[in-house]
Amino acid sequence: MLDLKMLEVLELRGTHHWVPSAQRLFGGQIIGQALVAAAKSVSDNLYAHSLHCYFVRPGDPTVPVLYQVDRTRDGRSFTVRSVKAIQHGQPILICQASFQVLQPSPLQHQFPMPVVPQPEDLLTVEELIQRYLSQADLTESAKQGLNKLLANEVPIEMKPVSPAHFYRFASGEPRRLFWARARGYIGEGNMKLHCCVAAYVSDYALLGTVLLPYSKYKARFIASLDHAMWFHSTFRSDEWMLYECVSPWAASSRGLVEGRLWRRDGVLAASCSQEGVLRVKPVTENSKL
Ligand SMILES: CC(C)(COP(=O)(O)OP(=O)(O)OC[C@H]1O[C@@H](n2cnc3c(N)ncnc32)[C@H](O)[C@@H]1OP(=O)(O)O)[C@@H](O)C(=O)NCCC(=O)NCCSC(=O)CCC(=O)O
Numbered sequence: 333m334l335d336l337k338m339l340e341v342l343e344l345r346g347t348h349h350w351v352p353s354a355q356r357l358f359g360g361q362i363i364g365q366a367l368v369a370a371a372k373s374v375s376d377n378l379y380a381h382s383l384h385c386y387f388v389r390p391g392d393p394t395v396p397v398l399y400q401v402d403r404t405r406d407g408r409s410f411t412v413r414s415v416k417a418i419q420h421g422q423p424i425l426i427c428q429a430s431f432q433v434l435q436p437s438p439l440q441h442q443f444p445m446p447v448v449p450q451p452e453d454l455l456t457v458e459e460l461i462q463r464y465l466s467q468a469d470l471t472e473s474a475k476q477g478l479n480k481l482l483a484n485e486v487p488i489e490m491k492p493v494s495p496a497h498f499y500r501f502a503s504g505e506p507r508r509l510f511w512a513r514a515r516g517y518i519g520e521g522n523m524k525l526h527c528c529v530a531a532y533v534s535d536y537a538l539l540g541t542v543l544l545p546y547s548k549y550k551a552r553f554i555a556s557l558d559h560a561m562w563f564h565s566t567f568r569s570d571e572w573m574l575y576e577c578v579s580p581w582a583a584s585s586r587g588l589v590e591g592r593l594w595r596r597d598g599v600l601a602a603s604c605s606q607e608g609v610l611r612v613k614p615v616t617e618n619s620k621l
Pocket residue numbers: 356357358359360387388389390391535536537538539540553554555556557609611
């Protein structure tokens with residue numbers, strides 16, 4: 333999915349392999365591909381350290397996305413690229429990404445990683461859904477919802493730390509924790525690619541954190557408006573990382589979310605922030621989903 337076709341020196345084309353049920357392109361895919369496009373135009377000794385994006389139009393799953401890269405600045409330490417993702421002649425995402433030469437420093441600190449069960453002690457999303465499906469008292473619409481989730485072949489493996497909370501069976505604090513890794517093997521050595529995959533993963537289930545205190549409401553319209561991300565250390569996106577998502581604020585049909593991706597040895601790998609639009613309606617039926 334992140335293997336873009338080079339059309340010209342600064343023009344690349346991306347295609348889609350997984351489209352969410354909302355039938356608009358997954359934001360994480362567009363961010364990940366935009367970062368791939370930017371990264372291809374910088375030298376090998378530069379590492380992505382941040383990106384800032386606006387989603388300005390919904391992505392159309394029926395056509396590919398064209399990525400146009402502008403070499404905004406090449407500096408001694410920092411290099412900036414601007415990327416426009418285009419469909420039907422109009423931008424769907426605008427993104428700035430910045431890269432840095434590795435520079436050691438005595439200034440080093442980070443928050444401690446939350447204490448949670450290890451991935452080996454938790455069930456995957458698929459195992460959880462199978463378990464819920466085997467419950468006798470499920471309504472027909474709950475069954476349909478679960479089967480739809482099961483058929484949803486997301487290229488990310490996930491293990492929720494608190495499944496009832498993850499699936500919004502009850503209201504709770506706006507905080508979601510799950511282990512995540514890319515499906516398949518990527519291997520060591522390509523840090524640029526691991527950052528692009530982490531950018532993809534970072535948009536998954538992030539904005540839904542806003543809804544966690546409101547189990548009496550369901551989303552009528554939900555879309556991310558912007559996304560910023562900072563990369564802090566080396567990591568493997570095909571190995572389990574803990575994704576901690578927190579929403580400190582919601583009002584005016586918008587919600588703010590902050591995400592932290594932790595390596596399982598406790599090192600903070602990446603952070604992100606996103607604002608999204610969320611329009612809701614009351615849950616009317618007795619379904620748990
Ligand atoms: C956010 C928007 C829609 C901009 O909002 P606007 O309201 O300005 O756009 P619009 O085209 O005028 O309206 C869009 C739809 O919202 C309705 N609408 C607008 N204002 C409204 C209001 N105040 N109350 C009720 N409905 C309203 C319109 O009628 C229209 O519905 P109708 O369509 O029925 O006519 C746009 O910038 C956009 O689509 N950006 C891309 C967002 C995106 O694709 N993000 C990444 C994927 S989201 C993602 O990946 C998150 C993953 C996750 O789900 O967690």
